Amino acid sequence: MRVRTAATRSATVDVDCKAGDDDGMDGSGTLSNEARILWDAARGLARETASVSAPLLFFTDPARTPEPWRTAERLPTGAGVVYRHFGARDAEAVARRLKAISLDRGLVLLIGLDAGLAEVVGADGVHLPQRALGQAEALRARRPDWLLTGAVHAVETPAPEALDAVVLSPIFPAGGASAVKPALGVEALTAMARRRPVYALGGVNVATVGGLTGSGACGIAGVDAIRSAFAS
Template identity: 55%
Template sequence: MWEVACVLARDAAKVSGASALPPLLFFTDPQRTPRPWDTAARLPAGAAVVFRHFGQPDARGTALRLREITAGRGVRLLIGLDADLADAVGADGVHLPERALDQARELSKAQPQWLITGAAHAGSALDAPGVHARVLSPVFPAGGPSGATPPLGLDRFSALAESAACPVYALGGVDAKNARSLIGSGACGIAGVSAIQAAFSA
């Protein structure tokens, strides 16, 4: 998956200049990725971890552990929604759910060095001031919270990515078997949860 993600990133950079974006985003989930540091320790330099704690009590400790691992490997760390935690652990940015995209402009002013990504789903507008990239899902039939949402499919994803005001990652049902089909789709990279964990397992 890493090789395909890098091809997508290079293709997107030719069009949008998005060369500073990580090709691969590993999204954590307390249920599906209970030991995110194991996967983080195997990610290639240049990838990124998006730590989503969903209010879990050990969030700070896990974030600090991820920061230590990612900093030593050249992997960026984004914190889901929680800008205070991101600042406290020295993260490289934040990932915002759609409901919180209105925070992006102020965050980009307050933390101009941060990478800010934002979620996007079928039918949602892809313009969001202050956001460097959107994560659009689900591209393919997916598990997790996206499982009940009809997949976009490659044609619809490509059309949305082409019309977007910023680079767009592909999320949802992307795995080692279908990742290559994203080449030429306009995606700037791949995002995932379980599939990335599986791809970088021991």
Template identity: 70%
Template sequence: MMDLSGDARTLWDAAVALARAAAPVSPRRLPPLLFFTDPVRTPEPLRTAERLPEGACVVYRGFGREDAEVVGRHLRRITTDRGVRLLIGLDADLAERIEADGVHLPERAAGQAAALRARNPDWLLTAARHLPEGAAPDGLDALVLSPIFKAGGTSSVKPALGVEAIVALVRSTGLPVYALGGLGLETVGRLAGSGACGLAGVDAIQQAFGPKP
């Protein structure tokens, strides 16, 4: 693993601690840290991916961009070299073409998980979730619950769910749950004992692991 320091070390250590504590409800070895890309908020996802520690995961969301496959293939090379997993947002066909490790589904498409599992039994399948209770579709390995704290981006208009929402979702679904939204050095400590299996983020991870100006 690369030598981490400063904010990157703090976030990674917090993520690993959560993953270890949640191991009893994580039957598959899940990455402790998910870096979500965004065309606007993460304009240089390759450079951040190059600095992620072994065992982390990139969730590449191309959002229909014409260069999605080109960027995806670059990310596949980087993540393979670094021992980092790669999930593709929604586009299972792209995930198959570039030999990604799985797919992350938006909440509206979470019902596709069972069919994707049948097609690709070894894939890691995650899905977004914005409600703290209710059953989860079959086939998923984990849920990504947001926003836990007040967040930016498209989640800025949504009320924060709070740490207690993680506890409720783990209880109601039996699935591992990642915390997403408003994560930073001042908030990750509040997740201890929450049952979260790890951290997911956009801005916080880019700022901690991305290239410095």
């Protein structure tokens, strides 16, 4: 499986491999039923768009995923991790641990809103929250090899062309910080997908992921659903 990394942003993920053909979770070569559903759905979306580096992005959260490396260790080759540390004191240590796992398993590692940390640990790029999208152009000029993604929470939100992809949320009713936000729905996702590569985030799980088929999304992203599916 080929992954577009910091070394070569022009390559794309080879989505023709079958789930379980790589090392699998914990080296077992198998996926749980829930993990297989999410992974196959993500790669199906990637096939339709042929424009992503990693069809599935695991977003970390200090409260909901206090040990993100446990999930990262079980992700299939070609998936991605977005490490959001929110100022945690052990951010560098955790980022280095995730980088080691990413190298071992063939994952894409993005650091949330911390280009300095991304540089230090040799991450593949940066994910920007919506409030920091203005940094995208400068980051692209400084690191043209990086993968850059950015969060948006409305179809009308202007997103810099410097971004490789946007992450639109919440698509479905979601938990965490998005619990108080109204779901945007698949129609909004499709509208965004007409303009640029977009990941679906928010309430995307084994029960809802089928509804993304044909939406134009380039992949899926999640916190709890991915942590749960790849827990064993």
